[in-house]
Amino acid sequence: MTIHREGRTLLFWLLIALAVINYLIYYFMPDAELLANTVLLGSVIFYLIILQFFRNPIITLPNEEGIVFAPADGKVVVIEETMEEEYLKEKRIQISIFMSPINVHVNRSPIKGEVEYFKYHPGKYLVAWHPKSSTENERTTMVIKDSKGTKILVRQIAGALARRIKWYVSAGSELAQGGEFGFIKFGSRVDMFLPLGTEILVSLDQKTKGARTPIARLK
Secondary structure, three states, rough: OOOOOHHHHHHHHHHHHHHHHHHHHOOOOOOOOOHHOOOOHHHHHHHHHHHHHHOOOOOOOOOOOEEEEOOOOEEEEEEEEEEEEEOOEEEEEEEEEEOOOOOOOOOEOOEEEOOOOOOOOEEEEOOOOOOOHHHHOOOOEEEEEEEOEEEEEEEOOOOOOOOOOEEEOOOEEEEEOOOOOEOOOOOEEEEEEEEEOOEEEOOOOOOOOOOOOEEEEEO
């Protein structure tokens, strides 16, 4: 387990700030032992909560052609046929994974391939399960094409708490299966749009692990 790069600077300055706050209480209010201990305990708990947001488990990347792996840790909240309007312009099977604040927030490529399309969309911060969050919230859209020409669209979606989407790819980038392509601070949702006829290997409410849970088998 390591700390993700997105959290290192924040965690450093947060540690400094909490240390200063606790020092000032002990220095200026030496007799307020109960207050000092309460603030110290609260500081430790708060720091550990923020620390777990940025954990980054060390995993062995998969290498299974034809298998689509989960792009994120979380829970499957949508499996349905829908029309993808932004880029593919065709009916697809949408699978959505909700990332809660306690999940690992690293986003990983479900397949090996080349990024054919990438775009960032500013937007709102509706709760992640809102029906319009996929089209109205701040989000990114990425289309990955594998060696057989199969295309999968992956969308990072910000939510009410997750207001910072990070991405590390652009059109033309090569991604390994399970390779890191982004990060959503404090959770939210990742959508995938798979070709019709794809064999779905998960069910609603199933828990997933990024790059470790098989989501589907391509035809």
